[in-house]
Amino acid sequence: MTYLHNIGTYFIMVKDIFRKPTKWSVMKTLVLKDIDDLIIGSLGIVAFISFFVGGVVAIQTSLNIDNPLIPKYLVGFATRQSIVLEFAPTFISIIMAGKVGSYITSSIGTMRVTEQIDALEVMGINAINYLVFPKFIALSLYPFVISIAMFLGILGGLIACVYGGYGTFDNYIEGVQTDFIVFHMIYAFIKTMVFAFVLATIPSFYGYFMKGGALEVGKASTTSFVWTSVVIILLNFLLTSLLLG
C-alpha cells in the first residue's frame, strides 16, 4: 500500500510542477543557479570517469581478442558501441543519481526540516513549481553532459589503445566509424532525456515529502539514490526492448 501511495503522490507532484508557475524573473535566477549546480558542477566527475572507463573498455576488449581472424578495428567499434549505447546514457545517469540526486534530496529535505517549504506555502507560492521546475529545466541540458561523456569515453579508449600498444590510431578510428547507425544516437538521447526527467523528479519527491529531522534527510538521500537507480535500470530495460528489441 505504501508503494502505491508513494507512486500516486509522485504523479500528483509531477502534475504540480507545471501548475501555477513562479514569476519568470524569479524563475530565471533559479534555473541559472541549478544549471550551475547540476550541470556545470557535474562536468568534472563525468569527464574523469568517462575518460578512464573508455580506456578500460578499449584495453579489456583488446585483451580478450586473441583470434587473428577478428579485425583489429573491433577495439574502436566495441568501445564506441559500449560507450554510446550503455555507458554514457545509463551508467553516467546512475553516477548522477548519486551526485545530483542526493544533492537535490538533501537540499529540498533541509528546506522541509527548517520550515522553509512551509514558509513558501504560507506565502501562497506553489513550492513544488518553485523548487522542482528549475531542476527540470536545468536537467534538460543533460544530453550536453552525456555528449561530453561519449566523446571523452571514445577519446579515452583511443589514447589507451594507441599509447598502451593495443592497436594503431588508424585501426581505432576505422572501428569508431564502422557500421555507424544514426538511430543508436537517437536511442541514446531518448534514454538520456527520460533519465534526466527521473533525475529531476524522484530525488525532489524524496526531499519534498520527507518527514523528521536531520537524520531523516540523510536517510531520504540514500533512499532517493536507491530508487532513482532502480527506476533508471528498469526504464533502461524497457526502452531498450521497445526501441532496439
Add this chain to the structure above:
Amino acid sequence: MIEVKDIHKSFGDAHILKGISTSFEKGKTNLIIGQSGSGKTVFLKCLLGLFDFEKGSIAYEGKNFSDLSQDERTDLRSEMGMVFQGSALFDSMTIIENVMFPLRMFTKQSKSEMQDRADVVLNRVNLSDAHNKMPSEASGGMQKRVAIARAIVNNPKYLFCDEPNSGLDPKTAMVIDNLIQEITDEFNITTVINTHDMNSVMEIGEKILFLKDGLKEWEGTKETIFKTDNKAVTNFVYSSELFKKVRKMYIEEDD
C-alpha cells in the same frame, strides 16, 4: 477577523484537535497558550491552511477557507505573514533578499522600489545595518527580526507567529514582543501568536486562548487571566513562584 468553528484534526488514530471554536479580532494581538502537545502548533497550521482538517470551518473576513479554490487560497495566503519558530529564512539568500522575496513574488515593483520598502521594514525592526549578511551570520534574535520584517513587508492583513521568543534571552524576547504589538497596532492587522512565554502573556495578550488536550479550556485577556479560577490555567500559568507572587500582588491591589 478570523472565525474558527468546531475544528477537528487527527493524525492516524491520534485525535489532536477535538472541536475548537473561537475568533481572532482585527487589530488585536491574540495569544494561543498551552502545554507541549496540547495542539497549539497543529491549530496554527490549520489556520494557515498547511494542514487540512476533518471537520469544522475557518473563515477569513467571512470567507470559508475550505470553500476557496486553489487560486483563491493562494491569493488569501499572499495576505498572510508568518514568523516560524526557527525563523525559516531562505539560507541561500542574504537578509535583504529574504525580506524582498515576497515583493519579488507578488508585486511588479522595480528593484529600487523593493529595496526601498525592504529598507523601511528592516529599519522598523532595527536591522538597518545587516542587509548583506547571510542568515547563518545573524544571531537568533536578528533572525527573528528578519522573519518579522519579511512577514510584514507586503502589508499583510494577518500575522501568525509560532513561538517567536523560543531560544531568545528575556531582553530580546521582550523586544520581539513589543515589536509585534507595535506592528499590530500600526498596521491594524490580526495577529495570532503561539507561545509558551508567560512574559508575553502578561505583556501583549489582548486575547488569550488556552488549549488543553486539543480542546479550548479557557479564553480571556491578560487582565482576566489573573482572576480565573480555572485550575488547568492556574496550574500552567502560575507554575513558577515568580508568577504566583505576581498574581497575589495583582489580586491584592485589585481588592
